[in-house]
Amino acid sequence: MTPSVLYALAGVLLFVGALYTLIIGPELVRRIMAFNIMGSGVFLVLIAFGARQPDAPTDPVPQAMVLTGVVVAVSATAVALALARHIHALSGHTRLPEDSPSDSI
């Protein structure tokens, strides 16, 4: 098992674990962190496959992708946190009511 495969597996593991938290946890901040970790897992997979052959020079494209991905993740996190703050200001707690869609306006 080469290190790159090991890294990739670790990335997948992170992804799955974070996904589980995202599904189960009702806390907004926890969910926001969970999707950040999911993203990191994907980035790890990308980076890992960037250096598949130990002898060859590292493929720069995955690095570029990860950089862009980080920017995207940061902005998404910012939006999520802003929303969470608004919800906290409105309702006083940072979890979603299990809103059924047939609620009134």
Place this chain on the structure above:
Amino acid sequence: MTLTQLPWAVWCIMAPLLLAAACFVLGKRWGPLAGWLSAPLVAGVSSMLVWQVIEHGPQRYELGGWGAPLGIALRADGLSALMIAMTSAIVLIVSFYAHSYFQPAHGLTRHGDADDLAHRRQYFWPLWLLMWASMHALFLSNDLFNIYVTLEILGISSVALVSLAGGVALTAGMRYLFVTLTGSLFYLLGVALLYSAFGVLDLDLLGARVEAGPVVWAAFALMTVGLLLKTALFPLHFWLPSAHANAPAPVSALLSALVVKASFFLLVRLWLVVFGPLDALEWARLLGMLGSVAIIWGSIQALRQVRLKLLVAYSTVAQIGYLFVVFPLVAMGAPSAWPGGIYFVVSHAFAKAAMFLCAGTIARALGHDRIDMFHGVGKRHPVVIFAFGLAGISLMGLPPSGGYIAKWMLLSAAIETEQWVFMVVIHAGGLLAAAYVFRVLQHAFSSLPCVSPAQGEVPRAMELAPFVLAVIAILLGLAAPYPLMLMEIGDPFALATPAQGQP
């Protein structure tokens, strides 16, 4: 350099992007005006691209002059051009609506004080243009990772727009954000797997290299699920009704008409260009089955709703089902289902945008959107109810609407492949659509006196915009061959023919 040689594909993305930035910088006073004025501008640029595709065939543009394996390519064939034409037409018309929607109206205090409204108006237009730009980019991009970026911009701007309504919309928006981020990450993981296996991101290059194997299956499965989540195919529709029903009316219109279609378009593109050679009959059957259930379940839920906006949202859940019936029909050897499905996308987009705008106007006029309290609306706002009825005709698939043409093509594909189940489902969906549309009309035309006090004058544009959209939804049936010809430019469905796709 003449007009025909300009890279209109690039401008289709750049124009709304730059204008979004400009609106943001111009701020509270001039931003909304600039946003409103930029809508026709962007629509004009898009129409130039469509014209270019019609005149000179499919376009390909390499960004910054970098070749395909490393650089990013834009591709505009007939299919993308049709999607862009649809997007621009709808966003343009809805922009006129939105302009009136966010104007302070006399005697309207429902949406809080004037400051709140001004704040909302200020941020609406940059986000609106950003969403427009991301949709254009998504339809044009030919690069897997670039598509991921457009998906994220689209998702984040949609969430921000949903949250503009405040209140319940905040939690709906939060939920929508998690969903769209999860979907994107699934997609990105798929991209990572594909890149690891084949080392390219360009769709065409990837399509040439891809061969069946566990990695490709896993990648395809991840991307499929991510995109299904964003398209809200049953049973992944759990986020759609609350998000679409709680957003401001113009935003709901765009979300239902265009945003869910963007991820569907992507799935179609991926299958056509990249995964075409895979023998994906079972995959297609699974999607078709879910689509059928979506048609029935979404329609039943629509019938049960008390609020008009939720009814329309559930109707979207049902109508999305039709799109996925296309896959099994094609996989069974009826490539003629492709144009039918794409035509369904277009006609449903216009009809659904019209319906959501109608719902918004009625909610503005009555102060609520409870269907059983609609008495007298037909008399007070005949244009709106007329538009709703016209859009309903398209949803039911009655001639001579666009929905009729689309369903007709799907049905003939179903007959060709002897898929009787899908035939029954398509018909049943039409009947159920008739039931929920008539339920609204029946209340609107009820002779009982109007119980909801008038909330003041409704701006003219808020009555006209849905009307125009609904008329287009009908005209799409009368002028069907033009869009059908446009989408065939560059032969976008070529790879899906069974001769090449199946062993």
Place this chain on the structure above:
Amino acid sequence: MRSIIAQVAMTHFGLFAVVFTPLLVLLLMPFARLRPLAVRLTPYTALPALVLSLSVREDFTLHVSWLLLGTDVGIDLVARVFMFFSAWVWLAAGFFARRYVKGLLRHRFFLFYLVALSGNLGVIIAQDIVTFLLFFSMMSLASYALIVHRQNAEAIRAARVYITLVILGEMVLFAGAVLAYHVTGTITLAAMTDALTGAAQRDLVMLLFFVGFGIKAGLVPLHIWLPLAHPAAPTPASAVLSAAMIKAGFLGWLRFLPVGKVGLPTWGLWCVILGLIAAFYGVLFGLPQKNPKAILAYSSISQMGFLTLILGMGMASPATWPLALTALLIYAMHHALAKGALFLSVGVSLEGMAQRWQRVLLGLGLIIPALALAGAPWTSGAIAKGALKQALYETEALQGDWLIWLISFGAVGTSLLMARFLYVLWPRHFRASASVEPALWVPWALVVVSVVLVPWLTPWPELRHAALAASQASLVWSSLWPVALAAALAYAFYHWRLASPYRLAFNPPAGDLVVPVVGLLSLLLRSSQAFRAVVFRKWQTLVDRSARLLQGPGAYAQIVNRLEAMLTNWTSGGFWVVLLGVLVFVALWLAS
């Protein structure tokens, strides 16, 4: 060259203008402020058709590939003539209606008036099955609203009978269309009828079309909606129903049946028999009627019988079909104009008159179209009957004096019917309060004048020559004696009150067969009360249950609710995502 191109472009544009002008005005209707404008424009929407029918000399068809997955429209002699008289009557009726139709439902009336107009004109230019049937059902369904307009018990009953028959007709026509396409493989009407001539299922397809269009054309015994609907509808609506829309059913026969392409002696004989039956049936049942519009409706049934007879002649011998077709067109045009004038005159007469000169004008305006319909010498009716007889002399398959005699007796019957009509409607009393409405009188007078002039000024050379030949060949005597005989009979009836025993013995309600048919049905239903109760109860439970399933608070609704709540739950959403991912992967694995 350029002028030819310009003319072709104009005609193409004109064809679209014919159908779309009413629809464009229709688009103004939803806007409250524009509605009066739309109503004001309504009559003029028939103008493009009128202009086109008079100006376009060449036959042509146009394949419009972008419309409805490919549409054929075109214009030929048949279309020109039908378009001319239809547009003319619609135009006059439109002006008439602007003044005549008042009240709350005024706008609704004009809305459906426009739809029906567009449908009627569209039927005339349609050259393929789908387009024809689309416009046909547009016209039929829109006229439902015109018939029910008054919303009294009479109108509602008439409209119910009408819509039942229309829907039946639509079903029959749809079945016919599907079968025709299956048999012939084309939807172009000309190609379809060509291919139909030798097809195995020819007779079945023909029967379906014959019955389907026969409902609209008032074919006995499918005519029952006619005498109910015409009195119930507002006068301008009955004018277009009887003058233009009935003819659209007849046009359906002309377009969908392979007449003149193959000899159909059996069909021809049946058409002649059915036509004669209708001709006398209309007279027999029309005479006892008291409502002038019911009399006119029965007269329409009788006149459509004559048209059916001409069609039968064409079927029997294809060689003389051109001659028969000319006679048919002359007859159809004559009937449309005369019947349009008569219906409008009912509206004008009932308004009343205040002065003597008005009575003179009114009487003249009543007598002229009545005489024309009766076929008095030098009128359009005489020309039409002359053309009919000429065509009959040339038809070898149908020889015999008996037919000529029967037709002449039919003319006697028509004259009697007109005498009865004049008797019922004759302006007797002056009313000081009555005022002459130019908005009603002018369109009516225009149609009356057209009845007199059009046969002599027919704008199409083919018809003009035939009309002139017919007017010269038909001796004055042969057209005079039926009218004279009828006049004598009418006078005798009037003078010695001979009519009353007939009326006492035979007093059918308007709609004649409706009454026994409906009675029989309700008797059947009543006699099986228990059966009906069971069916009703079952049906009711079914409806209730499904309603409860969907909306109510019942047990099923609970299940649906809980299921949807479960589905829309965040955690289960996540579960579905994972499950679906696995399923898709497995599906891909399985496939390869």
